[in-house]
Amino acid sequence: MRPKKAKKIVFNSAEEMPLMICSVGHQTHNLTGAWRNIRPEIDRSKCIKCGICWKFCPEPSIDVVDEWPVVDYDYCKGCGICAEECPAKCIVMVEERK
Amino acid sequence: MSTDVTKEKKFTMTLPADELMACGHLACQGCGATLAMRYMLKALGQKTILCIPACCWAVIDGPYPYSSMDVPIYHCAFETAASTATGVKAGLEMTGDTETTVVAWAGDGGTFDIGIQALSGAAERNEDIIYVCYDNEAYMNTGIQRSSATPYGAWTTTTPVKHFKTRPKKDIVAIMAAHRIPYIATASVSHPEDFFKKMKKAKDIKGTRFFHVYAPCPTGWKSRPEDTIKLARMAVQNGYFPLYEIENGEKTTLNLKLKERKPVDDYLRLQGRFRHLSPEQIAVVQAEVDERWERLMKGCAA
Amino acid sequence: MKKVMMGNHALSYGAMLSRSQVISAYPITPQTQVVELLSEMCADGTLDAQFIKVESEHSAMASCIGASVAGARAFTATSAQGLALMHEMLHWAAGGRHPIVMGNINRSMAPGWSIWTDQNDSLSQRDTGWMQFYCASNQEVVDTVIQAFKVAERLMIPAMVVLDAFALSHTYEVVDVPDQKLVDRYLPPFKPEIKLTPADPRAFGGLTGSEHYMELRYKLEKDMEKAPALIEETGREYEKLFGRNLGLVDAYRCEDAEFVFVTSGTAGYTARVAVDELRASGVKAGNLRIKVFRPFPFDRVREVLAKAKKAAVVDRNCSYGVGGIFYQEVKSAVYGRPGMPPIFGYIAGLGGRDIMVDSFKEVAADAMGKDRAEEEIVWIGVKK
Numbered sequence: 129m130r131p132k133k134a135k136k137i138v139f140n141s142a143e144e145m146p147l148m149i150c151s152v153g154h155q156t157h158n159l160t161g162a163w164r165n166i167r168p169e170i171d172r173s174k175c176i177k178c179g180i181c182w183k184f185c186p187e188p189s190i191d192v193v194d195e196w197p198v199v200d201y202d203y204c205k206g207c208g209i210c211a212e213e214c215p216a217k218c219i220v221m222v223e224e225r226k
Numbered sequence: 227m228s229t230d231v232t233k234e235k236k237f238t239m240t241l242p243a244d245e246l247m248a249c250g251h252l253a254c255q256g257c258g259a260t261l262a263m264r265y266m267l268k269a270l271g272q273k274t275i276l277c278i279p280a281c282c283w284a285v286i287d288g289p290y291p292y293s294s295m296d297v298p299i300y301h302c303a304f305e306t307a308a309s310t311a312t313g314v315k316a317g318l319e320m321t322g323d324t325e326t327t328v329v330a331w332a333g334d335g336g337t338f339d340i341g342i343q344a345l346s347g348a349a350e351r352n353e354d355i356i357y358v359c360y361d362n363e364a365y366m367n368t369g370i371q372r373s374s375a376t377p378y379g380a381w382t383t384t385t386p387v388k389h390f391k392t393r394p395k396k397d398i399v400a401i402m403a404a405h406r407i408p409y410i411a412t413a414s415v416s417h418p419e420d421f422f423k424k425m426k427k428a429k430d431i432k433g434t435r436f437f438h439v440y441a442p443c444p445t446g447w448k449s450r451p452e453d454t455i456k457l458a459r460m461a462v463q464n465g466y467f468p469l470y471e472i473e474n475g476e477k478t479t480l481n482l483k484l485k486e487r488k489p490v491d492d493y494l495r496l497q498g499r500f501r502h503l504s505p506e507q508i509a510v511v512q513a514e515v516d517e518r519w520e521r522l523m524k525g526c527a528a
Numbered sequence: 529m530k531k532v533m534m535g536n537h538a539l540s541y542g543a544m545l546s547r548s549q550v551i552s553a554y555p556i557t558p559q560t561q562v563v564e565l566l567s568e569m570c571a572d573g574t575l576d577a578q579f580i581k582v583e584s585e586h587s588a589m590a591s592c593i594g595a596s597v598a599g600a601r602a603f604t605a606t607s608a609q610g611l612a613l614m615h616e617m618l619h620w621a622a623g624g625r626h627p628i629v630m631g632n633i634n635r636s637m638a639p640g641w642s643i644w645t646d647q648n649d650s651l652s653q654r655d656t657g658w659m660q661f662y663c664a665s666n667q668e669v670v671d672t673v674i675q676a677f678k679v680a681e682r683l684m685i686p687a688m689v690v691l692d693a694f695a696l697s698h699t700y701e702v703v704d705v706p707d708q709k710l711v712d713r714y715l716p717p718f719k720p721e722i723k724l725t726p727a728d729p730r731a732f733g734g735l736t737g738s739e740h741y742m743e744l745r746y747k748l749e750k751d752m753e754k755a756p757a758l759i760e761e762t763g764r765e766y767e768k769l770f771g772r773n774l775g776l777v778d779a780y781r782c783e784d785a786e787f788v789f790v791t792s793g794t795a796g797y798t799a800r801v802a803v804d805e806l807r808a809s810g811v812k813a814g815n816l817r818i819k820v821f822r823p824f825p826f827d828r829v830r831e832v833l834a835k836a837k838k839a840a841v842v843d844r845n846c847s848y849g850v851g852g853i854f855y856q857e858v859k860s861a862v863y864g865r866p867g868m869p870p871i872f873g874y875i876a877g878l879g880g881r882d883i884m885v886d887s888f889k890e891v892a893a894d895a896m897g898k899d900r901a902e903e904e905i906v907w908i909g910v911k912k
Contacts (some may be wrong), residue, residue, distance in 0.1 A: 187249045
């Protein structure tokens with residue numbers, strides 16, 4: 129899996145660029161969390177660990193840490209799929225704090 | 227729900243945990259196409275090469291010089307997903323690699339329209355590639371223009387409300403079945419376990435394998451980003467997008483039997499692209515779905 | 529080993545001896561024999577390659593690109609309409625730095641349908657970034673394919689080897705077929721540093737912003753500029769192994785020539801006969817046959833023309849609205865340089881109309897009778 133928060137790539141000359149037109153860096157430098165207007169908040173007291181939020185995240189920005197789903201807010205775009213699909217209704221989309 | 231019980235409980239994962247796709251990609255919020263890719267890669271693993279023509283995924287992966295994927299990608303010309311993949315597979319075999327799976331990953335435009343020649347050619351030759359069409363029913367990357375995958379009734383920028391698309395959606399699965407390729411499957415991002423299972427099965431089959439994957443697009447369908455899975459699920463449940471497999475162009479197996487199909491109204495109502503439809507026009511959509519379903523049922527029985 | 533063969537088969541032999549690994553081609557007159565023989569060679573094991581019978585030329589080039597970026601040596605052949613259909617992919621192959629070698633049979637572009645020779649098809653592709661080698665004998669064809677692979681793979685720039693429809697493609701000549709062991713010594717296996725492999729996962733050709741695109745194209749041009757010297761160097765290496773030098777131009781009796789024809793393709797051999805006849809009648813004539821058109825061999829052209837008093841470029845092509853293409857480029861090569869002769873332009877032989885010795889005599893008489901070109905371009909052999 130690509131390392132998160134990779135470095136941005138800067139070429140100082142044409143020579144630094146590989147001959148083939150190919151990637152040299154990771155897109156994880158792009159913190160898409162900045163796109164968000166609303167953010168998901170998971171209420172662990174109601175969470176049944178069904179895995180559905182993790183399964184349907186398009187980024188995927190829900191990590192599994194110590195058997196709990198944890199939103200990676202660096203990347204979560206706030207699409208709301210997790211909240212919509214959660215069968216226990218334990219995810220709420222709240223206004224993003226600015 | 228007792229919190230003491232859930233504290234010890236393991237987190238359920240109905241799919242493998244490993245991700246071959248990382249965050250930071252440029253897909254819209256709630257993009258169905260990214261989920262399709264995520265699930266496919268879980269089934270195929272890292273020894274996979276993707277050939278991606280012009281489509282949303284040409285941009286989603288990230289611009290030069292970045293990539294968000296752990297598998298190699300060749301971004302190819304619009305009409306060349308199948309022909310590029312054909313060449314890649316031949317090149318790999320001639321240089322000693324017979325294991326890596328070569329996938330042509332294209333949108334509906336690059337499959338149903340401009341890419342159909344190359345796809346038909348590859349299928350007729352039974353090239354050893356997996357061709358996956360993620361279908362969001364229009365040319366989304368260029369700003370929502372109609373394709374031959376756009377269904378009856380849909381608004382797009384080239385089928386405005388006063389001239390909405392009246393031609394039916396092209397039946398790509400029937401076209402592929404006519405090529406007598408070893409394996410065809412439909413899939414939906416709402417049913418990832420089904421998609422995963424079929425992709426795993428396809429991985430071990432030699433010859434041309436074709437997947438038609440339903441991938442809702444909030445931007446193009448004018449639907450809420452959070453409804454993507456719901457819409458895909460509704461499409462499966464009302465028979466608009468049935469889940470089935472066809473082997474060798476003949477044997478059709480329905481993967482999800484529907485005792486009762488839900489009417490299409492609720493599904494259409496959640497999408498702005500259908501908002502202008504009158505009850506009569508909705509009835510046309512319903513009739514088309516019903517007719518297609520009956521035909522599929524006959525095909526399964528045969 | 530000497531064999532009598534047609535030009536098309538010379539291309540097949542070149543591709544076979546170069547140990548092409550993936551051949552992807554679509555039939556078109558007058559190229560069909562190229563791929564038919566290659567097909568047989570693959571079937572009987574003479575050539576260890578995969579032959580993909582694609583459904584169009586566009587797919588032929590797309591699959592050659594796929595094979596090349598996956599690490600295999602790729603070859604194809606086409607002509608006229610097929611080459612034109614590939615146009616998008618020619619840009620792709622060069623821009624993507626894929627060292628594919630392609631045989632192109634120069635055939636007139638339709639409409640009307642014509643299967644005979646002229647050069648508009650290949651010259652229409654001169655901006656795509658492909659190297660272009662124009663051959664005038666079947667021996668040259670076999671040799672040039674092998675050299676083209678070597679140069680292409682060193683520079684990671686694709687190359688086309690061009691021959692005239694029927695005048696060369698279907699003409700039988702004696703060819704000294706190079707020995708495979710010597711070819712292997714000359715042309716090592718294709719081992720690109722960067723390729724499509726899960727062991728080194730990269731995205732090729734992603735969305736490229738204006739902050740990067742220009743440098744990538746700058747790199748292509750800079751590498752293309754290395755080609756003339758590399759072609760001459762590999763040409764001399766070839767001569768050491770096979771006895772035949774492969775350079776940028778073929779200058780015939782130009783050392784003391786006052787009047788020089790500038791030609792390409794088989795017309796370049798007809799011109800020699802005209803040169804000999806003119807010499808016999810007292811005219812110090814010479815012929816400069818341009819073998820490599822891309823990259824344009826500026827130095828060699830200037831070197832030869834500097835010694836002449838007049839030069840007449842005979843183009844078997846026309847860029848409508850400006851005239852013969854070799855004419856334009858030769859003129860620009862000598863522009864502004866002191867001591868260069870006036871350059872006269874002639875168009876002949878379109879649609880396969882024969883270019884005869886007399887055509888060249890007509891050209892010579894016309895050019896020698898003028899001090900400057902009055903009518904910019906003179907059409908030879910046309911009922912006006």
